Amino acid sequence: MTAVTPLVHSPSHIGDFTIRDVIEGQTAGQLIAAADDWGWWVTLLGGDTTAPTTGIQHTVAEGLVRGWEPTFRQLSDSPHLEFIPAATEPGEVARGCTDIARRRPEIFEAIGHAIAAGTPGTTIDLGCADAGRVLALAGIAASERFLGVDIEDGVIEAARTEVAERGLADRITLLAGSVQPESDPPAWLAAVDRQRVTTAMSFFLLHQLASDGDGIAAVLRGWMTWFPNLTRLVIGDGYLLEAPYWTQQPWFSPTYEIYHAVTGVRLWTRQEYERAFAELGWTVRRRLEDHTMLVTTILERG
Structure with a gap:
């Protein structure tokens, strides 16, 4: 070579x-x-x-690959396009999204202890994948109820089976649907007691929703409208890091960089996240960094 x-x-x-x-x-x-x-x-x-x-x-x-194989399969037939639509293999993405709960349990212990320290309510995982994160947190915050929402019906159905097998169906509810705020609320929201939701979390997803919509603040504002009693946010995402070349970025991954370049899904800087948090009245309480690029931020307000 x-x-x-x-x-x-x-x-x-x-x-x-x-x-x-x-x-x-x-x-x-x-x-x-x-x-x-x-x-x-x-x-x-x-x-x-x-x-x-x-x-x-x-x-x-x-x-x-990292579950993005369906995106790259489109390349051969799309040389005339500016971007190709993001497409993923749901099972692979679900495993990747919840791997943080298995690989870095101390991060989820910190999240779980923050939830458990407050008045019991409902925590929602927006883009919950295979529910691995809410399963991990349910074992730490024993008085909390959990909701998980993901756009992949098949992934949700399989996750419901696992939740039931673990005897947690009374505390964990899983729903299928989009979590992108739109002019009309999603259908799944009608099945939720929105007043009880006090913590909302999302991992590996906000940057894509913000790219497809009107930015980070617009997505967060939509979630705050859905759940008016939110007092805590937990946002896990990758930050855009400045470097002259891709390979000089601390978390360089060829697949990751190429995926975002060809789909038009952008990454956002730490400053852009923090500016959106401050604009909406959220205060950073704790930041935890994972060596594979994920930065988890626990925020509170009120």
Whole structure:
């Protein structure tokens, strides 16, 4: 594999996106070559999915795919488009979204203790994936009730089965639907006692909702309208970090960067998040950083 000379400019805009940005650095190229040697690209282009069986295969698969394979499959047929729509494999994304609860239990202990220290109410996870996060928190904040909402019906149905098997159906309710604030409230909201919701949390999703909508503050304002008694927010997301080149960012991942470049879903800076929080009257109580890029912020008001 021949090393690629870095660009002398910063690819900060979609117009600067070049093939060198895609393959910059030997690590990304070696992952691609290894997957080709294993026959993965032939399998994927044939319409099938890969099935990693060893530790090293799982590592390469995570670096290359991360559940975004359906997005990248659109590339061959879309050279004339400015962006392609974001598409994901729901099961893979669900596992990735709740991995934080398994990998960094101390972060969820901090969230759970903050919830448990207040008056018992209802905590809602907006974009709950496979409910792994609410299951983790239910074991810490034993007096709290939990709601989970996710747009993927199949993921929600499977999660309901697990909740029931664990005997937690009386404390955890899972609903299917969009959590993007629109002019009309989503249908699932009619099944919720909105006055009882005092904590709202969301992980790995706010940046996309803000990109599709009118920014971070607009999404948060919509959630605050849905749940007028909110006193706590828990926001877990990746921040846009400044660096001359992608590979110089602390949390560089070729797949992650390319996914956002080709879909038009943007990342937001820490300053943009904090400006939106302050605009809406939220105070940062605690910030916890995970080495895989996630920053979890616990905010309160009132």
